[in-house]
Amino acid sequence: MAGRIGFYSVTCLIAAFFAIPLLWLISAPFDASPTYAVEFPEVTLANFATILANPYALPSLLNSVILAIGTAAFVVIGAALAAYALSRVRIPGRDALLYLLLLLSSVVTGTAAMVPLFLLVSEIGAAIHPVLGIDSHFAVMLVMSSGLLPAAIFMLKDFVDGIPPSYEESARVFGASPFRVLKDIVVPLITPGLATITVWTVVNVWGNFLVPFILLRDADKQPAAVLMRTLYTEAGQPNLALLATFSLLYSLPVVLMYLFVSKRYGFRFHGGIKS
C-alpha cells in the first residue's frame, strides 16, 4: 500500500515537472498585467490587440507560414518522385545511394554545417541572383528541404514498398499510360505517406530556429521562431503581454496539428520499432 502511494506521488511529481513550465503559456496571455509568475489571470483579451499593434508579430507568423508551405512543397514533391523511383527501379548504385543518404541525414546537421551553409548561400546570392542568397525565403526553403529530404525519402519509400506492384500492373494491362498509373493509382495509395511527410515537415520548419537565424538578417523576413527570441533578448524590459500572447499564437498550430495527427493516426510508435 505504501508502495502504491509512493508510486502515485512520484507520478504526480513528474506530471507536475512537465506541466509547470506550460502553465505560464496558458495563464499569461489572458492576464491584464502579466508577470513572470504564474497566477490566476485577471481575464482580458486586450493582449491580443498588442499583437496587432506590433509591426513584426503578424508578418513573422506569415513568414513562418510561407517557409513551411514552400519547404513542404519541395520536400513532398522531391521525396515522392525519388522514393517511388528508388522503390520500383533498380538504379545502378541504388543501395550505396540509400546508405549514403541515411548516413548524411544523421551526420550533417544544421549545427555542423552552419558555417559552410552561411558562406554557400552568401556566395550563391552574390554570384547568381539575390533570390538564392542571404535574406531570401527561397534560399531558406532550399536549405531546410535538403536537410529534411533524406529522412523524408526513407519514410516515403517504406510506404511505396508496402504497396503491391500488382495494382500498377493491372492498370497497365488495361492499357493505362504510365502517367495515368502514377496519377490515378500510385498517388492515391501513398496519400497517407504524403500526409505524414507534410505534417512532419511543417512541424520541423515551424520550430526551426537555427537556419532562418543564420540566413535571414532582415527583420521583415524573419519567421516567428527568430522574432520570438528577438522579443525577449532586446534591450530593456521585455514586453511580457506581447511575448505571452505571441508564444501562444505561435504554438497553437503545432498543438492543433498534434491533436489532429494523434486523433487520426495515433501518436505513438506501433508494434515493433523498425530496425
Added chain:
Amino acid sequence: MPSPPDERPVETADRVAPSESGRRATTDVVGLGTARAVWFVAPAMLLIGIFLLFPALWTLYIGSTNFERTGPNHVNPEYTGIDNYTSVLSDPSFYNSLWVTLLFVVFSAVIGQNGLGFWLAWSLRRVDRRVRRTVEALVLLAWILPSSVVAFLWIAMLDRHGGTVNMLLDTPGAAWLVDYPLASIIIFNIWRGTAFSMMLYSAALSSVPPSHLETAQLAGATGAQTLRDVVFPHIRGHVLTNTLLITLWTFNDFGPFLITAGGPGDQTEVAAVYLYNTAIRDGDLGYSGAISLMILLANVVMALTYRRMLRKRSAT
C-alpha cells in the same frame, strides 16, 4: 524536373539493363525505366548534394584557410594547411566546450531522458487510461512546442524575481541561470526531450511477452529482479538504439543557445554554441571550419556505430 512519361517506357526499361529485366518486370510495372527513374531521383539529389553534401565537404577546405567574415582575410584567404586543426587541439575553449557538451549529453540524454523515459513507459503501462493519456500528452507537448517558445517558458520560470521555481522552492532572488547555468540547461533538456525515449520504450515494452512477466510474478520476483532478468534482455537492443539516437541529437542540439547563449562566461558553451560563437559572432570562419570538422567526425562515428548495431541486430 522529370520528363513527362511517354508511350515507350517498357521497351526502354528492357533495353537499358537486359540482365535484370526479369526482376524489373516484377517491380517496375509502370515502366519507368532506369533513365526516367534517374530523372525522378535527380531533383532531390541535386538539393541534397548542393545544400547538404557540399557544405560538409567544404568545411574541410574552409578549415585549412584563415578565412574571416570581414577584413583582408575575407578577400584573400590564405591556405594555412593544418594550422587551424593544431590550434583547435591546443585551445582551452575547445576543451571547455567538449567537457560541457559531455556533461550535457551524459546527464541530460543518457541518464536523464533515458531514465525518465523508461520510468514513464514502465510505470504508465498499468495506470488508469485517463491518467496515462494526460501524462503522455504533457510530456509530448514539451517535445513538440517550438524551441524558442519553450526556451522562453523556462527563462520565465527560472526568473530571479517572480519566477515560478523560486516561488515553489521558497528561494526568492535565486538566480538559477547565473549560479547553476549548466544544471539548468540539463534539466531543461530532460524536460524537452524525454518524450522520444518514453514513446520508444513504451513500444519496446509492448514486445515483452506478458506470460514472461506473469511467470516472474508467480515466482515471487521483485520489481527490480523482473526488470533485470525478464524485461531488460528483451529490450536491450532498444536501449542501445535509443541511447545512441538521443546522444547524437543532444550532441548537436542548439537549444541551450536560446536560454543562455553559452554564458555566463563559457559555462554552457556546448559544441554547437561554441561553433556559432566562433563563426558567426566572432567571424573567425577558417578556425570554425576546423571545429565543424570535429563535430562532423564525432557524428560519423556515432552514426556508424548505430548502423553497425542495427545490422548486428537484424543478423541475429
